[in-house]
Every structure is written in C-alpha cells, then in structure tokens.
Amino acid sequence: MFSSNIISTFLPPVLVMGGISLVLAIIIIIASKFLAEYGPCKLIINEEKTIEVTGGYSLLSSLISNKIFIPSACGGRGSCGYCKLTVLDGGGPVLPTERPYLTPKEVDENVRLSCQVKVKSDMQVKVPEEYLSIQEFRAAVLYSKDLTYDMKEVRFTLKEPSAIKFKPGQYIQFNIPTKKGETIYRAYSMSSLPSTPNEVELIVRLVPGGIGSTYIHSLKEGDEVNISGPYGEFFLQERSDYDIVCVGGGAGMAPLKAIIYSLFEKGADRKVDLYFGVRSMKDLFYIEEFDQLAKEHSNFHYSYALSDPEETDKWEGETGFIHLVLDKLIKEGEKKEAYLCGPPIMIDAVIKVLNEKGVSQDHIYYDKF
Ligand SMILES: Cc1cc2nc3c(=O)[nH]c(=O)nc-3n(C[C@H](O)[C@H](O)[C@H](O)COP(=O)(O)OP(=O)(O)OC[C@H]3O[C@@H](n4cnc5c(N)ncnc54)[C@H](O)[C@@H]3O)c2cc1C
Ligand code: FES
Incomplete structure (x- = not known):
C-alpha cells in the first residue's frame, strides 16, 4: 500500500523530467550537428595555393590531410607550441588554450597554434617554405x-x-x-x-x-x-669550428648520437665532449660504442654520470646530476658550441652552467622533451 503510494506520487514527475531531458538531448545533438557543419572552406596558402577542406576540423589536421605537414610534436594536444602558423584572415579570436604559447608580438602578428584554430570559414594562412618540403x-x-x-x-x-x-x-x-x-x-x-x-x-x-x-x-x-x-630547428651547425659539448639524458641520446657520429664521419678535428646523465647502471647504453669511438678519435671524450646509483651498481665513474658534473669538468671561457637534449628541467640547469662558464647563449642549441 505504502509502496504503491510512493510510486503514484513520484513516477509522473520522474517520467516528465526524463522526457524533458531526452528532448533536450535530441535538440543539443541536432543543434551541434548543424553548428559543427561549416561546409566546404577554402584554405589559401601563401597567397598562391588554394585547397578546399571540410570545415569544422583544426587547421593542423586540415593541412595534414592535404599532405602539408606542420611540426606538431604533442600530436595536436596544444601542449608543445610547435604548430605555430600565421593566419592572415579567417582565424577568429585567439583562444585561451593558445595564449600560454604566444608572445604579445606573435599575437599582434596573427601567429596562431594551428592545432587549436578551427577552420570555420575561408582562411588565409602563411606556411613557411621549409614545411612544404x-x-x-x-x-x-x-x-x-x-x-x-x-x-x-x-x-x-x-x-x-x-x-x-x-x-x-x-x-x-x-x-x-x-x-x-x-x-x-x-x-x-x-x-x-x-x-x-x-x-x-x-x-x-x-x-x-x-x-x-x-x-x-x-x-x-x-x-x-x-x-x-x-x-626541427635543432641540428648540427656545420659552419662552426668551435669545440663541441653535447649534454643529454635518457632518450635525448638520439639526436646527440646523430650529431656526434656525423661529425666524425666528416673527419672533425675539433674537440667533441659528451656528458650523459642516467639514473643507474640499468639505464646505461652505448658504452661499448662510445669506448670504440674514443679509441678511434683522440678528440672525442665522454662522461656518463649516474644520478641515483643502486647499491649493487659498483660504479666508479661520475655520480650526481649531469649539470653538476658538467660544472665540475668543463673549463671556463673556451670557445664552445653546445648541443643539449633531454628533459626540460635538465636542459635549463645545463644552460645556466654553460652561461656561467662563458658559453654564449647563441651557441647553445637544444631540444627539450
Ligand atoms: C622534438 C621531440 C623529439 C623527441 N624525440 C624522442 C626520442 O628520440 N625518443 C623518445 O623516446 N621520445 C622522444 N620524444 C618524446 C615523444 O614524442 C613522446 O612524447 C613520448 O614517446 C611519449 O609519448 P607516448 O605517446 O608514449 O605517451 P603519451 O600517451 O603521450 O603519454 C602517456 C602518459 O605519460 C606522460 N608522459 C608523456 N611523456 C612522458 C615522458 N617523457 N616522461 C614521463 N611521462 C611522460 C603523459 O603525461 C601521460 O600521462 C620527443 C619529443 C619531441 C617534442
Ligand atoms: S601540435 Fe602541439 S601545440 Fe599544437
């Protein structure tokens, strides 16, 4: 008796509310479908090439689907700032997600994060020539x-x-x-x-x-x-004859390996020093390869440092963070060019040490990841 009273009291309003929610959901789905459909839009690139794309997608993905590749290291998540393009017309206002990556000058010059800007109408874009290759x-x-x-x-x-x-x-x-x-x-x-x-x-x-x-x-x-x-803009500056300092950690080895081996393949006679940081012995790799390179080239030296050696490691080499090891080993005031690759916190600490040692900022190149 009591339960049938509850049902008859509460069921009608619940059904009404459910019905209203359903109608609202259908309206939202239909409205968003119409709002999201911007139809075909023209992308005018460097004032010379026009491509037609389906509106509603990001500028980055619209370009990629037309085989125009833009650096987008975070895969369009708006967290790397690599995908900047100048949008001359049709980009709409700068979005809050873009602001942290744009300087006031870039905002004035209509630079945008192409992964964040949606193509909703015809758009005029400047794509750097090097991206087109x-x-x-x-x-x-x-x-x-x-x-x-x-x-x-x-x-x-x-x-x-x-x-x-x-x-x-x-x-x-x-x-x-x-x-x-x-x-x-x-x-x-x-x-x-x-x-x-x-x-x-x-x-x-x-x-x-x-x-x-x-x-x-x-x-x-x-x-x-x-x-x-x-x-990428991080690459070996072939013109320089300064001594080279490479500093890295973890997967930052990849570009440094290419830089170091390229130098010696071309018969480099400048001094090349590699400082590489890992946590413990189990993270070490390429020891044999670099030993061999050092045997073949008296102008190549390398130092690995363990920041967190395990008790069983029995490591006799350098320990501590790589920027502190660099601070200890590198001499001041020499003409040096530095290539750095590794986590942002490591790169920032290494740049500070290099600056203190007299390596000028415009001879320091890096990729942070
Ligand atoms: C210019 C450039 C060059 C790069 N080169 C290399 C390279 O040579 N070798 C290499 O291994 N990677 C490199 N990376 C990093 C690489 O692009 C990816 O970011 C990385 O492999 C993680 O991607 P994922 O899809 O596996 O992880 P995701 O699916 O993107 O991330 C999974 C989770 O892990 C976290 N996460 C992401 N990255 C890291 C990280 N590095 N450490 C700890 N947690 C993380 C995320 O916050 C997330 O919670 C480079 C990045 C850049 C920008
Ligand atoms: S692709 Fe990384 S911020 Fe746009």
Whole structure:
C-alpha cells in the first residue's frame, strides 16, 4: 500500500523530467550537428595555393590531410607550441588554450597554434617554405633491439619515397594508429646519419601507458608504418669550428648520437665532449660504442654520470646530476658550441652552467622533451 503510494506520487514527475531531458538531448545533438557543419572552406596558402577542406576540423589536421605537414610534436594536444602558423584572415579570436604559447608580438602578428584554430570559414594562412618540403614516408622495420629494460633502438628502411634528406639532430613524426581508428602523431629524433638516407633509426623510451612509445616498442621486423619529416630547428651547425659539448639524458641520446657520429664521419678535428646523465647502471647504453669511438678519435671524450646509483651498481665513474658534473669538468671561457637534449628541467640547469662558464647563449642549441 505504502509502496504503491510512493510510486503514484513520484513516477509522473520522474517520467516528465526524463522526457524533458531526452528532448533536450535530441535538440543539443541536432543543434551541434548543424553548428559543427561549416561546409566546404577554402584554405589559401601563401597567397598562391588554394585547397578546399571540410570545415569544422583544426587547421593542423586540415593541412595534414592535404599532405602539408606542420611540426606538431604533442600530436595536436596544444601542449608543445610547435604548430605555430600565421593566419592572415579567417582565424577568429585567439583562444585561451593558445595564449600560454604566444608572445604579445606573435599575437599582434596573427601567429596562431594551428592545432587549436578551427577552420570555420575561408582562411588565409602563411606556411613557411621549409614545411612544404616535409614528406610522408612508408617505412618497414629493419630491426628492433633492446638497449635497456625500457629503451629500444628501432631501425626502419624507407620504402616510398626511399630516401629522406635531413640534418643530424632533426626529428620525424610517427603516425600512431589508435584502437578507435584515428591517427595520432608523436615526435622522435633520428639517431641515424644523413649519409644513410634510405634508413631511419630511432631510440625510443617506453613511457608507461604511453600510446606512441608502446606502439613503437611493439613493432616487429617487417612491420610497415608511416612517418613524416624532417622537422626541427635543432641540428648540427656545420659552419662552426668551435669545440663541441653535447649534454643529454635518457632518450635525448638520439639526436646527440646523430650529431656526434656525423661529425666524425666528416673527419672533425675539433674537440667533441659528451656528458650523459642516467639514473643507474640499468639505464646505461652505448658504452661499448662510445669506448670504440674514443679509441678511434683522440678528440672525442665522454662522461656518463649516474644520478641515483643502486647499491649493487659498483660504479666508479661520475655520480650526481649531469649539470653538476658538467660544472665540475668543463673549463671556463673556451670557445664552445653546445648541443643539449633531454628533459626540460635538465636542459635549463645545463644552460645556466654553460652561461656561467662563458658559453654564449647563441651557441647553445637544444631540444627539450
Ligand atoms: C622534438 C621531440 C623529439 C623527441 N624525440 C624522442 C626520442 O628520440 N625518443 C623518445 O623516446 N621520445 C622522444 N620524444 C618524446 C615523444 O614524442 C613522446 O612524447 C613520448 O614517446 C611519449 O609519448 P607516448 O605517446 O608514449 O605517451 P603519451 O600517451 O603521450 O603519454 C602517456 C602518459 O605519460 C606522460 N608522459 C608523456 N611523456 C612522458 C615522458 N617523457 N616522461 C614521463 N611521462 C611522460 C603523459 O603525461 C601521460 O600521462 C620527443 C619529443 C619531441 C617534442
Ligand atoms: S601540435 Fe602541439 S601545440 Fe599544437
């Protein structure tokens, strides 16, 4: 009796509320469908090329789907600031998600994060000429080998096109297929040399739960993938005859390996010093390779430092953070050019040490990741 009273009191309002929610949901779905459909839009590139795209997608993905590749190391998540383009017309107001990556000058000059700007109408865009030469490649895994418990060296043969032209230090973007059938993009520095243009070697650290690194670690010999490149402003300055200091940590080895081996392949007679930081012995790799290089070239020296050695490590080399080791070992006031690659916190600390040692800011090049 009591329960049937409750049902008759509460059921009608519940049904009414449910009905209203359903109608509202249908209205929202229909409205968003119409609002999101901007129809075909024209992208006018560098005032000379016009492409037609479907409105409603980001400027970055609209360009990529037309094989115009823009650096986008975070894969369009708005967290790297690499995808800047000048939008001369049709970009709408700057979004709060773009602000942290744009200087006031860039805002004045209509620079935008192309992954955040949606194409909703015709748009005029300036794409730097060097981006227009970035290509997409079909590649097959030549081999994949463990360097440590979480680091792999993976080498690919380029199939179509069959060669990539790049500078030591530059990176490629990897197309990662997701379970939802989408493609996401991740950046990986090339550790191979420009003198083997038909192959690309990567050194990839497995990030627990990471989509891109897990995918690359799962690849087997013969697997085919898509990559694009080359990208990046971090590369060996061939013109300089200053001594070279390379400092890195973790997967930051990849571009440094390419820079160091390229130098010696070209018969470098300048001094090349590598300072490399890892946590403990289990993170060490390429010791034999660098020992061999040091034997062959008296102008090459390298120092590894363990920041957190384990009791069982029995390490007799340097310990501590790599910037402190650098501070201890590097001499002041010499003409040096520095290439740094590793986590942002490490790079910032190393730059400070280099500045204090008299290495000028415009001779310090780095990639933070
Ligand atoms: C220019 C450039 C060059 C790069 N070169 C290399 C390279 O040579 N080798 C290499 O291994 N990587 C390199 N990276 C990093 C690489 O692009 C990916 O960011 C990295 O592999 C993680 O991607 P993911 O998809 O596996 O992880 P995601 O799925 O993106 O992230 C999974 C989770 O891990 C966290 N996470 C992401 N990255 C890290 C990290 N590095 N450490 C700890 N936690 C993290 C995220 O916040 C997230 O919670 C480079 C990045 C840039 C910008
Ligand atoms: S792709 Fe990284 S911020 Fe746009």
